[in-house]
Amino acid sequence: MTTLGWILLDHGVALLSVAAWFAAGVAAALRQARLACIALVVAIVLIPLRIFTVAMLAGAGWWYVQEKVLLSLPILAASGLAAVVVAGRPLVTARRDPSTVVPAGGVVTLLTAAYAALAGLATTLLVGYPLTWGSAMISIALVCLAAVLTARVVTRSGHPSSDGDRPAVGGAEVSRRSVLRIAGGVVAGGLGGAGTAVSLRPDVGHTGHSPSTLSVADLRGARAPGPGGTTVRRVLTAQSATVRLSSGQAVDAWTYNGQAPGPAIVATQGDLIEVTLRNKDIEDGVTLHWHGYDVACGEDGVPGLTQPVVTPGEEFRYRFRADQLGTYWYHTHQASHIGVRKGLYGTLVVHPRVRQERQLDLTLPLHTFGDTLVVADQDGHTDHTAEAGTPVRLRLINTDPDPHRLTLSGTPFRVTAVDGRDLNHPGEISEVGLRLPAGGRYDVEFTMPHSPVVLVADDVVLRIAPDRAAARPEAAPDTAGWPELDLLHYGEPAPAAFDARKADRHFTLVLDRGVAVVDGRPAYAHTVNGRAHPSIPDQLVAEGDLVTFTVVNRSLDTHPWHLHGHPVLVLSRDGVPAAGSPLWVDTFDVRPGQVWTVAFRATNPGIWMNHCHNLPHAHEGMMLRLAYTGVTTPYGDAHAGHG
Ligand SMILES: [Cu+2]
Structure with missing residues (x-):
């Protein structure tokens, strides 16, 4: 049992x-x-x-x-x-x-x-x-x-x-x-x-006394592109808008530039990404958090911690170098349990400098508006064509608070990257379901066969056919009984980046429900070690530390755990060591009764949110901060990093 x-x-x-x-x-x-x-x-x-x-x-x-x-x-x-x-x-x-x-x-x-x-x-x-x-x-x-x-x-x-x-x-x-x-x-x-x-309760403050303190306001990204790179400039204006889904359904949304998802940001490795965020009319305020992208702390988009919240009429400029390849996304971090759900999200993809020719490359954020699942901007069937023999890459992004189950039929495929990071020798698989955690991303690749390939996510079907004639809609294949791919046993092991037994710091996070004070009121909160944000003590680390987490889920809910600013290497789940490719993730689904251990090197100074990416859970207390010693914030208040 x-x-x-x-x-x-x-x-x-x-x-x-x-x-x-x-x-x-x-x-x-x-x-x-x-x-x-x-x-x-x-x-x-x-x-x-x-x-x-x-x-x-x-x-x-x-x-x-x-x-x-x-x-x-x-x-x-x-x-x-x-x-x-x-x-x-x-x-x-x-x-x-x-x-x-x-x-x-x-x-x-x-x-x-x-x-x-x-x-x-x-x-x-x-x-x-x-x-x-x-x-x-x-x-x-x-x-x-x-x-x-x-x-x-x-x-x-x-x-x-x-x-x-x-x-x-x-x-x-x-x-x-x-x-x-x-x-x-x-x-x-x-x-x-x-x-x-x-x-x-430790007094980890916002005002530093030591002469060696560093303010997050000074921890900003690069100002210029890398060699050979250019500057990708975007202006994102947060505004309420009515968004019309492909089925014709109108959604009363909060958007970046009037669209949901917001404009796709696409860059090439080495580019400088410069995004000016303006707020037109979102009274709650907005920010931009670059989910999974290890930006400098001052670019991380956490209001009250790494920047002031951007209120209507204000703006904030983010700059960072596109050094990490892969599939990421951005979203507001202000009252994000409401803002992200209402549409304040978009995708961020960084390509290598040398790109594969004639590839079909689809970025597919999954988002639920009300009861309607939308894949990219489609809420029904979507058809694409790709000639047989064409390499295809599907970038699957879960922007919802709960996991999604996805299946791909009609071809064997590989999961080549998880959370933007390539896996080591991922093997070809078929007839397995993919469970994508909240906030997580999978890159799925295959070579287009002579017959259609079908991606199913809940009741949304995306069909890729070798030519238009074959793209006729038919019943989606029954994939309900397919087993789930276990990423801890997928791909081939590789030498570890560090010896996790020699960790400098170890933290245990026991996730549960309980009575705790949230927003100044007692609530039946989502707790970490019996407390709720902002009463959970900060985790203190020093630059260069090797840090391990044990994350235990005592509750009856799944908690997709997300640390800002650092990918973590999965060491084990329920005491069983990860045996496949090294698995670097920024979000890992800790299901009820599970115990995960993960490790990372503290190489990105700052004060970072460490929270459940089921954003309503985070809002109800399941959120804390990982703070580097000597780093302070001038934006702090008791609710630093709220939602
Ligand atoms: Cu949770």
Whole structure:
């Protein structure tokens, strides 16, 4: 079973356990001894089962079980044992002899076990990893508080106290005092926990004191093309516009230059790319982020971190050298969960200086407007022709927040590049599905055969035929059952760029959902190590460091992880080393229950966003910064790099 399977099973067992303890407690309170006995037996049986599911999950990593091992199971075992000791015998007696009643203590201990089971589950779902003293204390205090309140209610409702049938007048008095004491404990514990969390937050600031500081405002790109290169100048004006899709459907969009996707930027290696961004009427403001392109930090387009946001009437000029070959894209990084979805994106392709002749080279960004998937600017069938024998390259770009599954039928093909970087000896493949992560790019190449080739992405079909006669539409081939290509085992290994065992810095990012403060309000956030942006501590590196990340997904959502400014080399997934071509990516899909390790060399000084590229997730907290020591930003605020 997969880790996700164990996560779901463990959630299920935990939920059943809560239900069984509550059933036992409530049935005992209602003098349904038989039902209470059955529920108690179920609850007891579920404890070893729960220990088993937790043990299996532990095999996938401590991150998945920490709060369960340190809190949930101990409090459940302790309260469950107490319940069995106090309520077990009276329940059995009451079942045989309906005239006897389970004493108040029995009911209270059974319900306390229920509260403990519930607190454990709530800690998993709301707090996650890592468990802090503060949250553990709050959980325990809440269980105690609930137990005391229950004791008051139960003793008042006429259940005999454990000592017999004495009226519980004094007991009520003691209980009131206990309630106050425990309520005070909860408040103190909560404040203490929050205070500790705040005081532990490192103060990585925007204003430098050290004389060797470097401002991101000074980390700008080249001003001139490389030898033999020219300057590719573009003006992109952000503006709202009605975009008409090929099917005739009108989309109320935010655009660059009135079109979505925005103008394709095409350059040749060594060119200088100079783009002036103007904002006509996008009130939220805009920027340009060059996704996957390792520009200097000051060109990275993150508002409040690498530049001020560009508001209506303003402009910002980006300049960088087109040194990296391949397929990339650009998009706004301001409120990007809205802006990119509405159309503020376009493609960036850098060709080698010597280009292949007579090649069909199609750049195909996939984007969803509403419910409509658009490939390039087409939302229905698209036809192209290429003579048999023509080399064809399809540049597939996922600009959506979720992965896309693509298939190519009618020819064997190779995935020659991932995220703009060439693979080493990629083999010919056919009848496999390609899963393209959010933000990711695949270059697919083949030689045009004598019969049509069909690319299918959801319900969009792109057909390439050797001549117009063959381009007649027919039913798209059924590719649903094709297995998925695993890029970690595709292509041939090559000597590594570095020895990742000798990393200078290692960071673990545990991705989850939980209660955290987002935009100043508590929210059920997408979290990293139990926190949400901007409270997640910066990752500090020094120039030249070899850095490794372990990215763990405890949640039930896929998180396409994206580090700005650096490609990362995939080392392993779920403990299995990558065995194919060296795989350099800027976005990798961490699916529920997966653990990825990646490495990179810190060679691009700056302060870089490191976030989930499901942009709504990033907006809901799943975003942090990787900061080089000594680099500061003059644009910073508490929400630096927002969205
Ligand atoms: Cu995500």
